[in-house]
Amino acid sequence: MSNTQTLREWLLTETPTSRRHAKISAFYHGWLTLRSNTMAMIGLGILVLMLFVAAAAPLLAPHDPFTQDLGNRLAPLWSDGHVFGTDSLGRDILSRLIYGTRITLYIVTLVTLIAPVAGLLVGTVSGYVGGWTDTVLMRITDIFLAFPRLVLALAFVAALGAGIENAVIAISLTAWPPYARIARAETLTIRSSDYISAIKLQGAGPIRIITKHIWPLCISSLIVRVTLDMAGIILTAAGLGFLGLGAQPPSPEWGAMISEGRRFILDHWWVATVPGLAIFTVSLAFNLLGDGLRDVLDPKAGD
Amino acid sequence: MALTNESNEERPMRALFIDRIWPTLKVVISTIGSIAVTMLGLLFITFIIGRVMPIDPVLAIVGERASQAQYDEVYQQLGLDRPVIVQFLFYIWDVLHLDFGISVLNARPVSEDIARVFPATLELATIGIIIGIVTGVPLGVLAAVNKGTWIDQIARLVALIGYSMPIFWLGLIGLLVFYGILGWVGGPGRVGIFYVDVVPSVTGLILVDALLDGNWDVFKSAFSHIVLPASLLGYYSLAYISRMTRSFMLEQLSAEYVTTARVKGMSEWNVVWKHAFKNIRVQLITVIALSYAGLLEGSVLTEIIFSWPGIGSYITTALLSADMNAVLGGTVVVGLIFILLNVLSDMLYKIFDPRAK
Numbered sequence: 001m002s003n004t005q006t007l008r009e010w011l012l013t014e015t016p017t018s019r020r021h022a023k024i025s026a027f028y029h030g031w032l033t034l035r036s037n038t039m040a041m042i043g044l045g046i047l048v049l050m051l052f053v054a055a056a057a058p059l060l061a062p063h064d065p066f067t068q069d070l071g072n073r074l075a076p077l078w079s080d081g082h083v084f085g086t087d088s089l090g091r092d093i094l095s096r097l098i099y100g101t102r103i104t105l106y107i108v109t110l111v112t113l114i115a116p117v118a119g120l121l122v123g124t125v126s127g128y129v130g131g132w133t134d135t136v137l138m139r140i141t142d143i144f145l146a147f148p149r150l151v152l153a154l155a156f157v158a159a160l161g162a163g164i165e166n167a168v169i170a171i172s173l174t175a176w177p178p179y180a181r182i183a184r185a186e187t188l189t190i191r192s193s194d195y196i197s198a199i200k201l202q203g204a205g206p207i208r209i210i211t212k213h214i215w216p217l218c219i220s221s222l223i224v225r226v227t228l229d230m231a232g233i234i235l236t237a238a239g240l241g242f243l244g245l246g247a248q249p250p251s252p253e254w255g256a257m258i259s260e261g262r263r264f265i266l267d268h269w270w271v272a273t274v275p276g277l278a279i280f281t282v283s284l285a286f287n288l289l290g291d292g293l294r295d296v297l298d299p300k301a302g303d
Numbered sequence: 304m305a306l307t308n309e310s311n312e313e314r315p316m317r318a319l320f321i322d323r324i325w326p327t328l329k330v331v332i333s334t335i336g337s338i339a340v341t342m343l344g345l346l347f348i349t350f351i352i353g354r355v356m357p358i359d360p361v362l363a364i365v366g367e368r369a370s371q372a373q374y375d376e377v378y379q380q381l382g383l384d385r386p387v388i389v390q391f392l393f394y395i396w397d398v399l400h401l402d403f404g405i406s407v408l409n410a411r412p413v414s415e416d417i418a419r420v421f422p423a424t425l426e427l428a429t430i431g432i433i434i435g436i437v438t439g440v441p442l443g444v445l446a447a448v449n450k451g452t453w454i455d456q457i458a459r460l461v462a463l464i465g466y467s468m469p470i471f472w473l474g475l476i477g478l479l480v481f482y483g484i485l486g487w488v489g490g491p492g493r494v495g496i497f498y499v500d501v502v503p504s505v506t507g508l509i510l511v512d513a514l515l516d517g518n519w520d521v522f523k524s525a526f527s528h529i530v531l532p533a534s535l536l537g538y539y540s541l542a543y544i545s546r547m548t549r550s551f552m553l554e555q556l557s558a559e560y561v562t563t564a565r566v567k568g569m570s571e572w573n574v575v576w577k578h579a580f581k582n583i584r585v586q587l588i589t590v591i592a593l594s595y596a597g598l599l600e601g602s603v604l605t606e607i608i609f610s611w612p613g614i615g616s617y618i619t620t621a622l623l624s625a626d627m628n629a630v631l632g633g634t635v636v637v638g639l640i641f642i643l644l645n646v647l648s649d650m651l652y653k654i655f656d657p658r659a660k
Contacts, residue, residue, distance in 0.1 A: 139340065140344070142337070142341065143340065143341045143344035143345070144344075146341050146641065146642045146645045146646065147345060147348075147638060147641065147642075148596070148599075148600040148634075148637050148638055148641040149600070150600055150601070150603055150604075151600055151603065151618065151633075151634050151637045151638065151641075152348070152634065152638070154603070154618060154619070154622060154630070154634070155349065155352050155630055155631065155634045156352060158352075158622045158625075158627070158630050159352040159353075159627075231466060231467050232466075235467075235469050235470075238469050239469065239470075239471060239604050242469075242471050242604065243604075243607070243619055243622075244623070245622070255469070258469070258471065258472055258475070262475060262608075265475050265478065265479050265483070266479065266483045269479055272472070272475055273472075273475075273476065276469055276472030276473075276475070276476070279469045279472065280464075280467055280468050280469065280472070283466075283467040283468075283469075284463065284464070284467035286467075287463055287466055287467050288463070
């Protein structure tokens with residue numbers, strides 16, 4: 001890299017000097033495409049904001065999310081010191097919303113750590129090994145794919161007991177099959193390519209090939225799918241919370257907050273409305289970002 | 304039949320069988336096979352759920368204060384002393400005979416309860432999917448024809464909001480606005496309180512029953528109650544159906560035969576509806592079957608919001624009172640319908656779309 005080159009030129013170069021340089025350059029190209037998509041940037045902005053709110057919750061929340069104030073219950077919007085009013089126990093709704101971002105992020109993170117990883121594992125092994133292993137694994141995937149997700153999650157949570165972690169397990173158990181399908185399809189195309197044969201001739205074993213050469217190539221289509229699925233996962237988690245099967249009171253989970261406000265919907269509409277808007281905003285953000293990412297990472301799947 | 308025929312017609316009959324009937328038959332057989340395997344998988348999972356649950360099924364029946372002898376007797380009656388694999392086989396046997404056990408809550412067979420509540424869900428989901436088709440398909444076509452214009456953007460926004468909105472929340476807001484404030488629709492439940500059990504239940508579908516009985520007051524009341532939850536479900540299927548319609552249509556509209564038709568001077572209306580749309584019908588049926596299955600399931604949360612006495616309400620009520628037989632029975636029934644619709648749509652696609660062969 002010469003001194004006269006700017007950072008931008010270095011990033012956009014046609015002739016990368018090292019492997020890392022090429023990677024960073026490809027990433028920057030993708031970022032430029034994503035940046036031109038206003039909707040995706042709005043989505044990303046909302047999610048970054050949400051991360052910030054979750055991290056700085058104690059600083060941002062005007063009140064303690066658990067402190068009850070029965071003298072001031074069901075206070076309306078914009079009332080003294082409570083921008084979004086208070087709930088049936090006099091707790092500040094804004095503060096509960098702010099702390100609720102942490103729960104939503106927690107659920108999203110856990111599901112992301114379980115379902116796509118499980119799907120990637122099943123899909124690549126199935127695609128690479130082939131034969132009977134492939135038939136059996138894909139049969140199992142198809143079976144799970146044909147299940148009703150919410151109802152099965154309900155039954156799982158009923159058996160395991162209510163709680164966030166169990167809700168996450170239930171959601172992950174029903175969410176992995178599409179990832180396995182995608183990973184398998186990618187593996188099948190990659191498996192027969194020349195560079196895999198070249199590595200094989202160099203003596204690479206199946207584990208090395210799968211982890212070092214197939215996984216990295218499956219990641220981008222998985223990221224797109226996970227981002228697009230995230231909205232559905234948030235909605236399912238909120239649904240479980242709404243049914244009282246997810247996060248338990250007094251936890252400020254958004255779905256549970258709606259369920260709590262449901263009883264007062266006709267007279268005190270904001271108690272249930274405000275957390276619903278929060279869920280809507282976050283899942284909309286994931287959908288917007290997912291659409292944009294698809295255009296960048298997986299142009300074939302787009303329109 | 305064709306194969307045993309020894310006359311001169313044998314040859315064409317056999318050709319007909321091999322060319323036409325056999326491929327279809329093959330699809331049907333493989334479909335039945337995959338339904339069986341998938342059902343077995345579902346039953347295996349519900350069986351496991353029933354085994355790992357923390358609730359002791361024996362204690363649920365005999366109660367806390369039963370003697371050890373009573374406990375052992377029920378333990379044996381339930382077959383819990385047999386090997387697990389035998390228990391599983393017995394479970395499959397029971398389910399095949401539509402025996403889901405006895406509800407702990409009301410001591411009635413679960414299958415009877417499900418048969419009673421299911422028509423309510425069916426009615427809701429069916430009207431929902433009709434609304435979804437009637438609005439979603441034209442919207443998708445319109446978006447594809449006007450690709451890139453503001454119409455396309457609005458269609459996209461409508462779908463995006465549908466994908467992102469929690470259905471139970473939208474239901475609450477709908478109740479608040481259209482029932483609480485405007486008073487345009489009936490509130491929770493299937494009919495107004497004065498019309499409950501007025502018409503005899505023949506089909507279990509209250510709109511149909513009211514029509515059969517010729518009772519217009521009940522019909523009107525039932526209609527005003529179903530219109531909001533069904534529209535809600537319809538909106539959710541609209542989101543999916545319109546997006547899929549759009550992408551199918553785009554694929555067709557970029558095909559050469561469309562250009563040819565346009566060059567011939569065919570009107571745009573005929574190009575779109577008589578040529579392009581005709582070719583996406585099979586794909587659309589698949590999508591509609593899938594979203595219908597989704598609605599049957601998605602009605603769980605909607606039913607709770609609208610106090611709709613369907614299978615979703617049934618499962619959740621049972622869930623909160625730890626009535627596992629009812630929960631698992633409901634899960635199996637919903638799962639079966641879901642699987643059937645899934646696999647059937649796949650089969651239709653294979654039979655009607657020559658490329659899939």
